[in-house]
Amino acid sequence: MPAPNLLFIVADQFRAMCLEPGGDPVSTPFLDAMASDGVSLTNAVSSYPVCSPHRAMMMSGQYPEANGVTHNVNSETAEWGVGLRPDAPSWAAVLRDAGYNTGYIGKWHLEAPVPEDAIHGAGPLEDGRYWDAWSPPDRRHGFDYWYSYGCCDEHLTPHYWTSNAARHQRSNVTGWSAAHETDVAIEFLKQASGKGSNGADPTPFALAxxxxxxxxxxxxxxxxxxxxxxxxxxxxxxxxxxxxxxTDVGREAAAIAPLYYAAVTAIDAQVGRLLQTLDELGLAQDTLVIFTSDHGQQMGSHGLLYKNVPYEESMRIPFVLRWSGRLEASAAENAGISSIDIAPTILGLLGRGADVPSAMAGRDLSPALLARGEPARMGDAAGSHGAPSSLYFYYPRNKGDVDIRGLRTATGKIIARFNAQDGLSTAVYDLVNDPFELHNIADPHMVRAMARELAAALAAAGQTWTGAAALAALAEPAETNMGVQA
Incomplete structure (x- = not known):
């Protein structure tokens, strides 16, 4: 049997609610059909719901401090060394080393910009920061075919650097970026599907x-x-x-929503084009297809429009898998996935579980996803409030900013905020009885129990945090706390 292929699709800022029954009023027929034919995980979570940090975890299977991406990557954060570390592991590098034909098309946003990128990339914004960056070939983390850019929000006039292009040799395009990138992806799939001159099976591919x-x-x-x-x-x-x-935010969200949903429906159509291509080329049977996102969007929820906050609208992401006859339907409810789990799980699904680098901290959840598999071990972040679970991260942008850690389980959530001036504060939510997070639980026993779970999850994951001592004090038994206060 030939090695399985991978088509890994990411749509930026595509929230989970777009694909849920009773969720956002948006039409996604191709993704709905993909979920019906496969598995859609209801507990897929972005552990750091902003572009670069999630993408870095998704590629490396490492937490932010280990992979180097603690903030969104731009020229300001590049001064702090923020960018995916050259020595970070990646699922693509493992597959390339196993003989896969690897390719990356579209937005990367993991390369720290250098001054030359302000000239040859998209250029600085009004605040002087620049986000776009060319990635040198030795910093593409296992992808041989390259048709990509760093970060540029010009959907109708995108640009790209191809595999062998130098920094000053970008290609400019006119047309909607997602449709153009799908065109490029279809050509990649056509090339990848060809038989060798000796009639041998084609090299397996892994295309993002x-x-x-x-x-x-x-x-x-x-x-x-x-x-x-x-x-x-x-x-x-x-x-x-x-x-x-x-409210002003509510009215702005209502003005944005028709356009956002139109983009979601247009993205769905591109998914349909890719799936149809796999069918036409006879690749569907042997290709694992995954559709996901890096984070969601608030769209007015909790008085916010965008992301990088620990609410469900930002944290929860779609994670839809299609692989004919090989997936376990019950995994939709029983399994979940967080940012660091994606890389080892991809490798496990493709039969490369033994090749997962030891530096990857994430869990290989493939046993729970594959038909006739065994239940996944939830590992470091599982708590009494139910598995699966995910840590949440927010690193301070300056000395006065808060440093946040959290834990989301299938049934509850705790978010702990800390800075030296204000100390520790927490928010606790019951996601079963209060799925829209309208009521911050104040019951001290519940807060204490969730604080213990968060402290245990951070310790198990080897994560340091400026608020760790304050969290440990909060997690102590009530009588101990009372004695300290006295």
Whole structure:
């Protein structure tokens, strides 16, 4: 039997609610069919719901301090050394070393920009920062075919660096970026499907396709985008009860929503094109397809529009797998995945579990996902509130900013904020009875129990944190706390 192929698809800022029954009022027929034919994980979580940190964990299987990406990568954070470390492991490097034909198409956003990137990339923004960057061939972490860029939010006039292009040799394109990148991906698949001259099976491939939409600018849409969402009332567009429609943020979210949903539907169409190509080329049977995102978007929930916050709208991401006859349907409810688990799980699914680098901290959840598999070991972050679970990270941007850690389980969540001036504060939510996180639990016994779980999960993961001592004090038994206060 030939080695299985991989098509790994990422859509930036595509929140999980877009694919849920009773969720966002958006049409996604191809992704719905993909989920129906495969598995859609209801507990897929972005551990650091902003672009670069999640992508770094997704590629390396390492936590932020280990892989070097503790913040979004731009020229400001590059001064702190933020960028995926050259020696970080990656699932792509493992597959390339196993003989795979590896390719990356689209947004990367893991390379720290250098001054030359301000000239040859997208250029500085109004605040002087620049985000786009060319990635040298020895910093592509296992991808041989390269059609990519760092970070540029120009959906209708994108640009790319190809495999052998130097920094000053970018290719400029006119057209909607996701459609163009799908065109390139289809050509890659056609080339990869060809038989060798001796009639041997083709080399297995692992292709990552990374679309920037539905990330803003929301009005940069393909010419045939779905305009029907504009006719929906705000309360239909934004149906989550944690959105206050009659506020400035609520009104802005209602204006954004029709465009965001139009981009989601257009992205769904690109998924359909890729799946159809696999079918036409006879590759569907032997190709694992994964669709996911780096984070979601608040869209007015909790008075916020975007991401990088520990609410469900930002943290929860789609994770849809299709692989004919090889996936366990019950995994949709019983298994979950967090950012660091993606890399080892990909390797496990493709039969390379023995090759997972020891430097990867994530869990290989493939046993729970494969048909006739055994239940996954939840490992370092499992707690009494139910597995699967995921740590949450937010690193301070300056000395006055908060340093945040959290733990999300299938049934509950604790978020702990700390800085030297204000000390420790916590928010605890019951995700079963309060899925929209409207009620911060104040019961000291519940807070203490969740604080113990977070402290244990951080310790098991080998994570240091500035608020660790304060969290440990909070997690102590009540009588100990009372004695200290006295």
């Amino acid at each position: 396709v990374s679309w920037n939409p539905p990330h803003q600018p929301f009005d940069q849409l393909p010419p045939d985008y779905d305009t029907s969402y504009a006719s929906l009332a705000p309360e239909v567009l934004l149906n989550r009860p944690n959105v206050e429609l009659h």
